[in-house]
Amino acid sequence: xxxxxxxxxxxxxxxxxxxVIFIVxxxxxxxxxxxxxxxxxxxxxxxxxxxxxxxxFVTSVWYSVLxxxxxxxxxxxxxxxxxxxxxxxxxxxxxxxxxxxxMNLLIRTYSWMNILEKNGIINNLLAGIGLEPIKxxxxxxxxxxxxxxxxxxxxxxxxxxxxxxxxxSLLEAAEDLGCNGFNKMRRVIMPxxxxxxxxxxxxxxxxxxSTFYISQKLGDGKIMLVGDAIERQMQAAYNxxxxxxxSLVLMIMIIISMAVMNKFSDEEGGLVI
Amino acid sequence: MKRYTxxxxxxxxxxxxxxxxxxxxxxxxxxNLEATYSQEYAGTTLNVFNWGEYISDGSEGSLDVNKAxxxxxxxxxxxxxxxxxxxxxxxxxxEAVSYDVVIPSDYMIERLINENMLQKIDMSKITNYKxxxxxYKGLYFDENDEYSVPYSVGMVGLIYxxxxxxxxxxxxxxxxxxxxKDNILTFNxxxxxxxxxxxxxxxxLNTTDKADWDKAADxxxxxxxxxxxxxxxxxxxxxxxxxxxxAPYYAxxxxxxxxxxxxxxxxxxxxxxxxxxxxxxxxxxxxxxxxALMYINFLLEPEVxxxxxxxxxxxxxxxxxxxxxxxxxxxxxxxxxxEENKPKTQYFHDxxxxxxxxxxxxxxxxxxxx
Numbered sequence: 001x002x003x004x005x006x007x008x009x010x011x012x013x014x015x016x017x018x019x020v021i022f023i024v025x026x027x028x029x030x031x032x033x034x035x036x037x038x039x040x041x042x043x044x045x046x047x048x049x050x051x052x053x054x055x056x057f058v059t060s061v062w063y064s065v066l067x068x069x070x071x072x073x074x075x076x077x078x079x080x081x082x083x084x085x086x087x088x089x090x091x092x093x094x095x096x097x098x099x100x101x102x103m104n105l106l107i108r109t110y111s112w113m114n115i116l117e118k119n120g121i122i123n124n125l126l127a128g129i130g131l132e133p134i135k136x137x138x139x140x141x142x143x144x145x146x147x148x149x150x151x152x153x154x155x156x157x158x159x160x161x162x163x164x165x166x167x168x169s170l171l172e173a174a175e176d177l178g179c180n181g182f183n184k185m186r187r188v189i190m191p192x193x194x195x196x197x198x199x200x201x202x203x204x205x206x207x208x209x210s211t212f213y214i215s216q217k218l219g220d221g222k223i224m225l226v227g228d229a230i231e232r233q234m235q236a237a238y239n240x241x242x243x244x245x246x247s248l249v250l251m252i253m254i255i256i257s258m259a260v261m262n263k264f265s266d267e268e269g270g271l272v273i
Numbered sequence: 274m275k276r277y278t279x280x281x282x283x284x285x286x287x288x289x290x291x292x293x294x295x296x297x298x299x300x301x302x303x304x305n306l307e308a309t310y311s312q313e314y315a316g317t318t319l320n321v322f323n324w325g326e327y328i329s330d331g332s333e334g335s336l337d338v339n340k341a342x343x344x345x346x347x348x349x350x351x352x353x354x355x356x357x358x359x360x361x362x363x364x365x366x367x368e369a370v371s372y373d374v375v376i377p378s379d380y381m382i383e384r385l386i387n388e389n390m391l392q393k394i395d396m397s398k399i400t401n402y403k404x405x406x407x408x409y410k411g412l413y414f415d416e417n418d419e420y421s422v423p424y425s426v427g428m429v430g431l432i433y434x435x436x437x438x439x440x441x442x443x444x445x446x447x448x449x450x451x452x453x454k455d456n457i458l459t460f461n462x463x464x465x466x467x468x469x470x471x472x473x474x475x476x477x478l479n480t481t482d483k484a485d486w487d488k489a490a491d492x493x494x495x496x497x498x499x500x501x502x503x504x505x506x507x508x509x510x511x512x513x514x515x516x517x518x519x520a521p522y523y524a525x526x527x528x529x530x531x532x533x534x535x536x537x538x539x540x541x542x543x544x545x546x547x548x549x550x551x552x553x554x555x556x557x558x559x560x561x562x563x564x565a566l567m568y569i570n571f572l573l574e575p576e577v578x579x580x581x582x583x584x585x586x587x588x589x590x591x592x593x594x595x596x597x598x599x600x601x602x603x604x605x606x607x608x609x610x611x612e613e614n615k616p617k618t619q620y621f622h623d624x625x626x627x628x629x630x631x632x633x634x635x636x637x638x639x640x641x642x643x
Contacts, residue, residue: 055641113507118516135455137516138502220502221461222643229637236359236462237633238366 030251033244046245053229053246057253060225063140064208067147071155071204072197074148079156079196080189083163094160097153105150109217112149116142116218138220146214147204154203162196163189198261206254226250306574307345310567315347319564322361322372324551325354327425329577329584336580342571348564356505357462365390371558373565376424378549380621383414385554387623392557393419398566401573401593409550409590413620421552422569423590425581427523428618429465429547430607436536437518445473445542448519449492454499456518458511461503463636464621465547466493469521472544479622483631490635497643512537524607525587539607545617550590 037043082093100108115121116136123133136142166189174184212227226246233243321339331337339350355361358381365372365385377385385391396402399422409423433442437456448457448469460466468478470492476485501517509526511517513533522530527539553569555562571577575593579600582589588608594600595609602608610616624632 113510114514117510117514118501119514120516216461217507220507221504221640222500222502224640232637235363236357237630238359238363239630239633 027251030244030247033240034248035245037241046241047249049242050245050249053226056224056226056229057249059223060209060227061253063144063225064147064205067144067151067208068155068201068205070144070148071152072201074152075155075159075200076193076197079159079163080193082160083166090164097156100149101153106213108150109146109214112142112146113137113217116145137218138222140219140223142218143215143223143225146218147208147211150214151204151207154207155200158199158203159193159196162193166192198264202258202261205257209254210250306341306571306576310345310571312347314561314564314567316349317561317564318349318351319374319561319568320351320353320370320372321568322353322355322364322375324376325356327354327376327551327585328352329580335584336577338572338577338580341577342568345571346564346567348561348567350568365556368558371560372556373559373561374553374568375556376551376553378551378621379412379414380623382421382552382554384623385556386415386420390557391420391554392559392562394422394555394569395566398563399570399573401570404573404575404578404591404593406590406592406595412550413622415552421554422573423550423552424572425525425551425585426588426590427525427549427551428541428588428616429468429521430524430527430539430541430616432512432520432522432527432530432537432539434512434515434518434534434536435538437515441538442519442540443543445469445521445544448521449473449496449499451499453518455501457496457500458502458504458508458517458520459496459500460521461505463632465521466503466636466639467632468547468621470496472542472546475544478547478619479624481624481628483628486628486632486635490632490639493639494642497639500643503640503643523587525585527607528586528602528605541610541614541616543616545619548618548620550620 034046035042035044037045082090085093113120117123118133118135118137120137122136126133170188170192171184174188179187209225210227210230212225212231215223215225215228230243230246230250233239233246237243329335329338331340339352342348343350355364358377361375361377362381362384364370365375382391396418402422405423409426410418412423415421431442431445431447433447438447438453447453448459450457459469467486467489470489471478471480471485474488474492476489480486501511504511504520508520508522509530512520512522512530515534515536524539527537531537531539553572555565555569559565572581573591575591575597578589578591579594579597582591582594583601586602586608589595595603597603606614
């Protein structure tokens, strides 16, 4: 390891202090609560109790995986075509992608409640053209849609960034060497864009799997995800210990899935995110 | 093209400036009151912790109570919100912050007193306490009126959409009626949701018998089949927009909903209902006790209490408001039902930790089955 001078230590200090206070210390607090009971005595009871939350973990992961896959399917071709367009058109379209993020997530989700409601905007339109109303709000579909809508930009951005760095000369070379469209995609573009895909997947999956607001508002209080379970324990049931143990397991799951993703991208010769 | 966009944006900005300007006209001083409040604690800060949307805040030309208090006393009000008694309790318990005034409900005040988290209020300083109706003095959670000063009162009732419901419902049982499947809402918090099933089954709201809680939980699981959802503040959207036919909610909020959707009606079911009183209290670890007393007294000033009663739309325990001709909700049957129409009511009491975690567990099962 290279020895670092005092200058770089000093420059790193602000963030180091920040991360110790706001990331490392809280992690230890979560760990402490997860393994203690109400009186502060060491116990595994909270972890054992988690077996009752198995189904909730499965639902959350499943919904988030679906949301992530949908985001990827939408974003990948979009990012590719966007990266091949003129500077001006790219700038405009990127702004449109980012535009919803100028508004707070809570407000965006609240607005979707009105759109997806029984007598909401969509059903009113359907009624206007003589179609039967569709039940949207309160269904898993609405919750997954909420995740896709809110986190889509996090998928588009990293993929677009790597795509726009792919040298056009590489694609020309592939064509010169006899690649057809499909092979060009499979052998050149996909491997080169993989790091962006990996970081996009992480950035969509992680907030989706831990969300609680989207499921509450678009699920009509009928769909309970891990985030809701944690929020309930912390706020309403006032059981920090159980809440912390659910959080801890969720974090470990996320870390494992990120490690797997990173390993995957390593093997393909991509960058570590 | 670009030029048109610029013009459009400029127009938008001008329009939005006017919209904001119209809100700025709210009055934030109460004449005559300035003289009666001392500036002794000017420059100090008062931390107030209250329910969201639970104080007149100057919007739509109403009185900005906190601003008026600041003007009268020179004390800076640091105001923050919570959305449930339990969230407030968690925050107080964490001791990360100390509040000078909190406004929890009855059963939570009982718990706070039992856990020594409140301090006595020096009633000699609350000169406006005389405005409080006798009906709300000596309540079960503070029999000697030492720890709390009533702020706002309410009852839960049944809200229904007259275009979607046949006849006039008079019982909580309609919330189990298969005819209104997918059009029924209930509370998304255990205590309020259980209360409805308890009233229907004739079980005391504060029962410590676990078998009673099991029975009420079974009833709620049965209800899951006909429910559209479990909601809290989304109920406004749902009922105002005609997205659901039946929902239990707080009487004062019904008035807000009805002002937007005239098809809504309200009834106190015959089995009885939950009544609550939210009262101002001073936490044991308050840092600005004297200013807290001034603030609580200020809330009881006739003009201030009137502004709050008009803004919140809940019933007020303040006689000076009730006797004021200008009070627009004075004759509301919903807030102040005539003696012969008064529903049977029950307060929530604080339950011990064992029962609490028992019903929380039952509630989680109910949530999962829905």
